[in-house]
Amino acid sequence: MYVTLKDGIHDPQGKAVKDALSVLGFNGVEQVRVGKYFELDIAETSLETAGPLVNGMCDQLLANTVIEKYRYELIEK
Amino acid sequence: MYVTLKDGIHDPQGKAVKDALSVLGFNGVEQVRVGKYFELDIAETSLETAGPLVNGMCDQLLANTVIEKYRYELIEK
Numbered sequence: 001m002y003v004t005l006k007d008g009i010h011d012p013q014g015k016a017v018k019d020a021l022s023v024l025g026f027n028g029v030e031q032v033r034v035g036k037y038f039e040l041d042i043a044e045t046s047l048e049t050a051g052p053l054v055n056g057m058c059d060q061l062l063a064n065t066v067i068e069k070y071r072y073e074l075i076e077k
Numbered sequence: 078m079y080v081t082l083k084d085g086i087h088d089p090q091g092k093a094v095k096d097a098l099s100v101l102g103f104n105g106v107e108q109v110r111v112g113k114y115f116e117l118d119i120a121e122t123s124l125e126t127a128g129p130l131v132n133g134m135c136d137q138l139l140a141n142t143v144i145e146k147y148r149y150e151l152i153e154k
Binding site for chain 1: 079080081085091094097098101103105106107108109110112113114115116117118119120121133136137138139143
């Protein structure tokens with residue numbers, strides 16, 4: 001799952017990364033947005049039930065839904 | 078781009094997330110790996126030249142290649 005700041009929310013970490021890249025000579029970077037990335041192994045038998053489960057995890061713990069949005073991909077193993 | 082710890086490298090942050098999810102009642106989670114996620118807007122005209130550029134950024138700044146690996150997707154806008 002990917003947790004990123006909502007559009008329009010100021011991202012000082014991204015700005016810092018952009019500036020650091022600029023110092024290193026990477027000048028073509030127009031914008032950087034930094035987010036969090038989680039890989040979870042879940043003992044869930046079906047993709048149908050895994051979706052609501054992951055939504056619950058994001059809403060309750062992994063994302064601050066006031067300022068952050070999230071999306072996820074489910075991969076069956 | 079996605080920066081994650083290499084396989085075999087201990088991920089205490091992921092362990093903490095797993096434990097926190099367990100406290101919240103999400104018991105089916107077997108493993109959590111936490112990583113970083115960057116969205117960059119790059120003023121680069123071709124996907125061919127953007128690839129090496131992004132590799133350079135990851136190697137020099139965004140990833141600690143001793144313990145982290147990275148992958149990325151290039152999307153033309």
